[in-house]
Structures are given as structure tokens and as C-alpha cells.
Amino acid sequence: MRAVILCAGEGTRMRPLTYSQAKHLIPIANKPVIDLILQAVKDAGIREIGIVVSPGARAGFKSYLQDGSRNDLELSYIVQQKPKGLAHAVQCAQGFVGSEPFLLYLGDNLLENGVRGLVEQFQQGDSHASISLVEVDNPRSFGVAWLEEDEIKKVVEKPDNPLTNLAVIGTYVFDHHIFAAIEKIGPSKRGELEITDAIQQLIDDGYRVVPHRVTGWWKDVGTPADMIDANQLLLDAMIPETRIKDGTNLEVKGKKGQNENAKVRDSRLIAPVMLGKDVVIESSVIGPYVSIGDGVIIRNSRIENSIILERAVIMGARSIDRSLIGRYAEVKSMGDSSSRFLLGDHSQALI
Ligand code: G1P
Secondary structure, rough: OOOEEEEEEEEEEHHOOHOOOHHHOEEOOOOHHHHHHHHHHHHHOOOOOEEEEEEOOOHHHHHHHOOOOHOOEEEEEEEEEOOOOHHHHHHHHHHHHHOOOEEEOOOEEEOOOOHHHHHHHHHHOOEEEEEEEOOOOHHHHOOOEEEEEEEEEEEOOOOOOOOOOEEEEEEEOOOOOOHHHHHHHHOOOOOOOOOOHHHHHHHHOOEEEEEOOOOOEEOOOOOHHHHHHHHHHHHHHOOOOOOOOOOEEEEOOOOOOOOOEEEEEEEEEEEOOOOOOEEEEEEOEEEEEEEEEEOEEEEOOOOOOOOEEEOOOEEOOEEEEEEEEEEOOOOOOOOOOOOOEEEEOEEEEOO
16 A cells, blocks of 8 residues: 655645745654654555655755655655645545555644554455544534444535534545545635545445544644644653763753753753754753754753754743744843744744
């Protein structure tokens, strides 16, 4: 089986960070989202993966992931020329997929237990599609499914009056009939070819579509707040791989996950905290739930629940909470107040 990962979204809710890189390349717990997804796909036994990207993002993906061989994967890049919807993106991947069943993975979905269960369920069953479902409190924000016995009979994209609280999440397995279904649908109210409409078409054409109940947490990381929440979930789950070697007056509480090249002086780390390479932390209190990228410098600051991307510099910030700070960004503070930031790459905040 091959997999198609959809990464062509513009990431408008993540601006300004997405002006300089695709949201799928932004790290959570120091790993770009796309790496977390590729690992999950590989864990499901799939090595041939097509990544659907926008024309402007192709170079960034390719220079980071290359052909995938260093992770024992075979990656292909498929360009979706215009953002015409998820079903349109799937159509763009038809040549790559061929006539075999395939895993479709929306590139902003993270699942605690990956997609192995979904793939195995499809392989062992006799359906034309398996659709992952999660019970949610806010079904109006998602595609919503209605079941009859062990089959999905209705799916509606972001309904005003949801029939159930079962959200269709971003992982599916389809056989080739989905392509004929996509041919038959037209654009939705938001002007896109919706994957939910294609699934409904599949059902209306008499094909068997079954639910796959997801276990463990699931997170759609479309906004900075989602990223910060996912950072917490991942740091909680992370097994410490490395340890700090150089640190004076260093106190590490609870779980640890530090890189050995980090230099921590006169500081307190409250775990879980993830430090990249060559991080310098002085006279600061960091954590819990902070991921810090390579080469970040932090002095005289207090940071919790945040993602600090590579080579950012933070000086004198008395309290930073639930923030996402871009690459090479600088925060210099003279004040005492607490702050919340969403700073794009190379930006400066002097407060
Ligand atoms: C998309 C799908 C929707 C699904 C959601 C899951 O919505 O259209 O059916 O529930 O992903 O993340 P979007 O995030 O593109 O609005």
C-alpha cells in the first residue's frame, strides 16, 4: 500500500509563521510535524509516500526531506497547483496511487497511536474505505459521520446541526473507487472539492464505507494554540533520549528530555522540557512544557508552555506563556509583565 499525505494547505491560521515555511515543517517537541507523520506512516508498514504540496512550498519540503532514503522511505512530491480542496488534492495524487488501495493522511493531524490500526483494519476487512472517527465536543468544526450498524451511511462537512458527535478525522484508507466518486462531486459552499462529499458519493454509489474508531489522543494542529497543546501531549509521551552534561546550579524536576550540547547555567528546568543542540540558557526558569530549538539563547527569562524555534534569542522576558516564537526571532524585555507571543521568523519584540 502507498500513502498520500496532504500538505498543500496555506496555513493561514498559523500566520505569520507560515509566511516563511509550511506549517508541516514547524517542529513540535523539536520534530517537524511532517517527520512525526512520516514516522507514523512508516510504523504502519508503508514506505512509498506521495506528499501533496503547494507550488511555493515544494522546494522547502524537498530540501528538508529529500527523497526520504535516509529514513528508508521513498518520497514523491506532487504539486496541487491551486487550493481547490482535499478531494482535489487526492485527485492530483491519482497517478502516484494507481489502482491499489492507499492511505490518505491530512498533514496537520497527529495521533497518539498512529495509523497502523486503521491500515490493518482495512487490510483485514472487505470495505472500499475505512474512515477514522473520534468523538468530539464540537462536531460543527469537522466532517461528521452517521452510522448504521457497522457502516457509515452519511457524512456531512461541518454541519450546522450535527446528527452525531463522531468527527471524521484526517486519516482514511480508500480503494480506487474514490477517484470516480471525486469526479462526480462539485464544489462545496466554501468553493472546494470536499473529501467528505466524495465519501458520501462513494456511499451513494453503493460502496461499503466502514468506521475506524481511533484510540488515544488525536490533535489537528491547525492553529498556534493547537501546536502548543500538541507540544504538551508529545513532551508528556517522550522518553528522554539525551541528558544535559554541562549545567551549573541546574535543577531538573520530573521527566527530562535534554540535549547534551545544551549549556544551562544558574537556571532551573522544570520538566518536561526539550532542548535542541547548542542551546544556551542562563539565569532562567524554563518549563514545564517548553520545546527549544537548536542554537536558541535565553537569558534572565521565565518561559512555560511554549515552542521556541531555532536560533531565537530571548533576554529578560519575565514571563512568557503559551507562545510560539519563530526562527531567529528576538525578544528583549525590560518590563515585568507576562507576555504571550506569536512571532514569525526573524521578527523582533522589544517590550
Ligand atoms: C478537514 C476535513 C474534515 C475533517 C478535518 C479533520 O477539515 O474537511 O472533514 O474533519 O479536516 O482535521 P479542514 O481542517 O480542512 O477544515
